[in-house]
Amino acid sequence: MEDTSNKAGNTRREVLKFGAYALGAVGALGLVAGSAEAQVAKKAAQSAVGYQGSPNGDKQCSKCQHFQAPSSCRVVDGSISPNGYCKIFSKKG
Known part of the structure; x- marks a missing residue:
């Protein structure tokens, strides 16, 4: 059988295994960083979305x-009236 070790003494299988672990670790770090960024996302100011305390038609x-x-909203900051309205209104499915 042929010797497949490199100058450092690592076999091809060891190098490939290490590469797979490294790629997996980088991917996992990306997922953790992405979820942390999502949690830090701020809500929009009421003035930025044209919030008003009264409905716009229906x-x-x-x-x-x-x-x-x-009295709150997932995307708009502050106290929200159930009868209020803003530009990002999205009817419940």
Whole structure:
């Protein structure tokens, strides 16, 4: 059988195994960093999304997928009225 070790004495199999571990570690670090960035994301200011305390026709916060009862929103900062409205209204599915 042929010797497949390099100058450092590592076999091809060892080099490939180390490369696979290194790639896996880099991928795992990327996932952790990505989730940490997502958690740090800030909510939009009410003024930035044109929030108002009254509905716009039949569009109101209580009918929006971002609204969290009793008075908050997943994407807009501050106290949110169920009867309010903003430009990022997205009707519940």
